[in-house]
Amino acid sequence: MNNNYSCPLPIMRHKNIQLSHGAGGQLSADLINKIFLPRFTNEILDRMDDQAVVTLPEGRVAFTTDSFVVDPIFFPGGNIGELAIYGTVNDLSMSGAKPLYLSASFIIEEGFPMEDLHNIVLSMESAAKRANVKIITGDTKVVNKGSCDKIFINTSGIGITPSGLDISGNHLRIGDKIILSGTIADHGMAVMTSRNGLSFQSKIKSDTAPLNDLVETILKITSNIHAFRDPTRGGVATTLNEWAKQSKVGIQIYYNTIPVRPDVQGACEILGIDPLYVANEGKLLAAVPENDAQKVLSAMRKHELGLESVIIGEVVSAHPNLVAMKTALGVNRIIDMPVGEQLPRIC
């Protein structure tokens, strides 16, 4: 399906995943030794115990988990494997932590093509290198045909949170500026338009990317960041609503400041979807005290993943727990949490 990788599929006894590949016996060992270990190899994983033991620098440890069930598993701009690496790297980064180690746990449907698995694993290898993290422990389960849809991947991760940082969705303060690191809705619309045969003339690509380096860049400017979050499922609207409720503040944003690619905007209009609610996988929102906002913004704009960073709004004392957006017509409307499901299996 997705063969533009330089590393050929190792010679395996089977071209498709068998139940025995998940049974803990010889075929499990074969799968681990030929597909996973050569790609993820490092001195910790290679010990092949049921757990990894690492020495961490002193300090606070950030810990997170995410299961990925995206459909389709290969989409414009990425696949489920790199999404699983970047998703967990980003969740760690949003606490200000430096991501260090990841686990990878696979649930695979019997009959899944070995070549697809290999390509997913290759892209996880590249993604882990790009994000500068190591995969140090893992697990593989195989379920009968029809008991899962192709492949699901869980990644969990640990990182070190520098002392002095206390970044949380609970810490927004009146006057904070809300900074967004670039265009919204790219990931969600890339998945949507590639699903069910929908296609558009323009090539909408997922923005999946590791945000840890951008976060490090920001934290070199100031450690005085109140909150970071990557607006994935539910999009920017959901993240801002969560923040408003967690911190019991109001958030005011401005419609005309929020960057959306024209082709993404077009696809949203055709499908009747509001880009504010669409998942991103390589963008962050930051709540930054007003005094630091301009220098943070300047630093972000010099980073390859923040070139289009903008201030989209601020934290206000009016309408606590609510997010309001000033529209193009000058009307201030409430941006609510979504109730229903716009886009299932987006990540």
Next chain:
Amino acid sequence: MNNNYSCPLPIMRHKNIQLSHGAGGQLSADLINKIFLPRFTNEILDRMDDQAVVTLPEGRVAFTTDSFVVDPIFFPGGNIGELAIYGTVNDLSMSGAKPLYLSASFIIEEGFPMEDLHNIVLSMESAAKRANVKIITGDTKVVNKGSCDKIFINTSGIGITPSGLDISGNHLRIGDKIILSGTIADHGMAVMTSRNGLSFQSKIKSDTAPLNDLVETILKITSNIHAFRDPTRGGVATTLNEWAKQSKVGIQIYYNTIPVRPDVQGACEILGIDPLYVANEGKLLAAVPENDAQKVLSAMRKHELGLESVIIGEVVSAHPNLVAMKTALGVNRIIDMPVGEQLPRIC
């Protein structure tokens, strides 16, 4: 399905899981706030950020992950929820680590009964209390009906490995005694006999249990343990084979020493399954230097989870990388890694 819990199901808008429960919006928040948070509550989880930040005591950190896909999800002696807690607690314990924090990530099929989810979560709460660990971060995905079989749970975990310990399947030495903490094959046969309407007169129950306290008990006797492992998928035979290959030693075991409950033995015979290859979820194998073996064994026999502990064999210089078993007839036969799948979705 499994209603013998004291805590009633909270009043929810839906009796079954909807796609929207995994979409990150209002229904997701409802699920988290009514089903997950009240049961798993602790000061770290309750911050509701996308990652948990904890301060760990100085030292080495153990990290592990496991996805659980057991079928059926409720089986004699347990369910997928407590299995997910104990499985990861046990993987951490096998490095000698003290398990501290777990993540819990759910993949749920659209239409799954809310009451079953609630019962699973209640048993996870009890299991976490029994094992003395906290669930501090989580994730929920919902997939369309037919895209997964009811519910899958991933747990990952972190623990602290006391200094001075270096326990690994790579560390077996000639002369080590192999200690088994009790009867084998209980979990696998409990799941097998409850599946597909198979039933036996006797009540075979899963042995699912947290092994961290038993490990602590052993480590109080001596820190000189070469290896621990819980023989889950693939059973005792697979663990011993992995050890023999990792440490490049031979392992000799004796058939008549290995405890199997009569009803489990009977079920194995009816189904044509060798109990040595059947999964356990509350037993451990230890490779212990000969000088320490008797005192470790005595301590284990005083622990409620080790009452039937026995020495089942030793590490030998003959037949490196292989496991041999002296049978009832006095013949020494090779116990190989299983090739095929005896029991899919056993954990």
